[in-house]
Amino acid sequence: MVFSSLLFMFIYLPVVLAVYYISPLKWRNLWLFIVNLVFYGWGEPVYIALMLFSISINYINAIMIDKYRDTNQRKARNFLTFNTVINLALLAFFKYFDLFAATINQIVGTEIVAPLGLALPIGISFYTFQTMSYPIDLYRGDTRVQKNFISFGTYVALFPQLIAGPIVRYRDVAEQLDYRVHSADKFSSGVRRFTIGLAKKVLIANNIGVLWDTYSAMPTTELTVVGSWIGIIAFTFQIYFDFSGYSDMAIGLGRMLGFEFLENFNYPYISKTVTEFWRRWHISLGTWFRDYVYIPLGGNRRGKYRQLLNIAIVWALTGLWHGANWTFMLWGMYYALFLIIEKLWLLKALDRAPNFIGHIYTMIVAICGWVLFQLDSLAEVSSYYKSMFGFAEGGFFTSTDAYYLEAFAVMLIVCVIASTPLLKNLFNRLPEKVRSVAAPVLVVAGLLIPTAYLVDSSYNPFLYFRF
């Protein structure tokens, strides 16, 4: 199930909220636990079993780790290792098996490992990471053990952030699981956040996505220099509004249920450096890799060369996390390169240069990066780069480009403005009275106009679903 669907908004959500608020406090987690499984199993009911298995393993191992942590360090460590291996093995099996099979077969030159062609359990990359964080934090003494199976299960499968993040670490919600405040303040801010996310996803991302689909489907012979830039810029906006819209909806839904999740995006496209971009883009993933990979590898404490190597390792993994394709790893390495260059000297240089240079440089790196991210093979990637930089046969600009530029002009301007905090700041500067009247109107519009698009639309992809 996805949030931006009629099923979720008009059947699942009203039922979940109604029963949740009618129930006495002590039953609420159980209710969430049940509806989480419905949400998760909607597309692939069989994988509910996988989810229950994953919850149980982590739950039991955590109790064992807690039991031995202070008395038998080695035993506790063994349980942690065992648990981490199982989690990663599940992820590797369901997500990467076919990639490894294909790679091995290609190297050997014959099919020695048959690909399985399994459907990817939705959100496995997200929930594996967040589940794993709990026993690790427990071992490190950063959180306390959760003895209540339902509470723990509710955390792992919590539907707002189950399938596309934010990746919520256990320690960040541990207290909220057993005690959380429900208030009109929180619920109404959840409503506002949800409708903003819905509008970003349905009205902006889906619409600008049509432009990218048009250009990415064009044969190289017709793809011009300007056209290929329009296309990938459209994707640049699509993926941001798609993913950050989804995170907004998740955070909003969490608040409606009394949870407070950490932010996942902070206007990444206004960054002046690539380093800053990654502090603003998919924050929860960056945090996870920092806490559970980069720092354990030694971070920056073991000399410069080791630090650069650590950055490279983290980003190769970050890339691969995004999808079972070597192009994703390449995309990660591409960013590692820029991050390392910035660390070595570019940050200082950019600091002295005028702001607009940093903005342009960062956007070009991000835009060119998305080509690597979104196209499926190196052949397609290099052919698209050729078009972008005038080494292909498509020419510079045609009347078709003029048509699409005109037809999507309003949309592109909306995208640029909505990528900055401008509207938010303007809204907050309004007198309180105006805001009090405007907010309910915007909530209704933000719910109903996307609904019209959902009723009519056949185009409602969800980009981060594959991860």
Add this chain to the structure above:
Amino acid sequence: MTKTSKWIQILLFTALISVFLALFLAMPDVLFSEQENRKLTQAPQFTLENLFSGKFTQKFESYITDQFPLRDRWITVKARSELLTGKKENKGVYLCEDDTLIEAYKAPDPAQLEKNIDAVRTLSESADVPVYFALIPGAAEIHSSLLPKNAPNDSQKDVINFCYENSGAVNVDIYSALQSHSDEYIFYRTDHHWTSLGAYYGYTSLMDAMGLGHSPLTAFDRRTVTDEFFGTVYSKSGINWVKPDTIEIFAEQDEATTVLNYSEGEAVKTELYDYGCLEKKDKYSMFMGGITPLITVETGNTDAPTLLVVRDSYMDSLAPFLQNSFSKIYFIDLRYYKTQFMQSSIRNFIRENSIDEVLVCYSVYNFATDANVFLLGL
């Protein structure tokens, strides 16, 4: 933000999502959408097997979408807001001046086109009777100047030229006939078909190609049978605030004319105009009663030749004009006639029914995409 405002936001949000849930549960399911001219998805049957195969959940989502309360209104809201944001089209349909809805043309798959034109050539070369070949361009070609500037719209003229070079038949220049009357009401504004006037110009170019005389426009008493026709392009677009089309009749059915429809295999007597269809959404099917594999028209002109027409639905509104020129006309639509032809070829059909002349007449769109045209060459 005031506390009151916050409560209002909560109430509005929860009320809206619950109200539509209640309406969805309370309102009876709709079988058929008049506006979209299609059957709507019905509630899927729940079985464990359906659930675990994912079929149930998948179908349930399209069920909600199709049966969502006030569906037609939502579609209009969406179409309107698309056009408001500067888009020129909704679902590939352009809203042009004078409430004209035009769907842009996309160049066909060359492989299918070549296969189809090869079939025409095979028929032309092997048949013992003259074969005429006519392609009808659509509104996107004839009225291309109405489309927004630079809108992607491929040439149908190129397709016609390519086909005419390779058909091996006597080609009929319908394109020029329509082009020279492009400022007249020759295409419906809300449907992909030509109007009866457009069909009349098609008829004149056909007669010219066959060396037969044609009746002047003044010979017909034009009469309007409906001015409330909303066609297929309207249905597809969601742009439902345009004015309706008018359907006219030019050539009346002669008293001596007998029409037999073989839609179920057996011959059923019918008429050139099925006025009952004017009560339905798809009013164009008034012409010859809509889709059918085979329909025959026998006229009082017993000395005139017999004609076989292999065609699509554009022919329905042209057919009445042919009554004076032929003794008997067989109209075959290969899309629905397929099974019969697996046993007997078109060539056998020509021989068995003593056909004197053959006309292959399609709209450019259908000819280039229909996968059944190969049957001509068997």
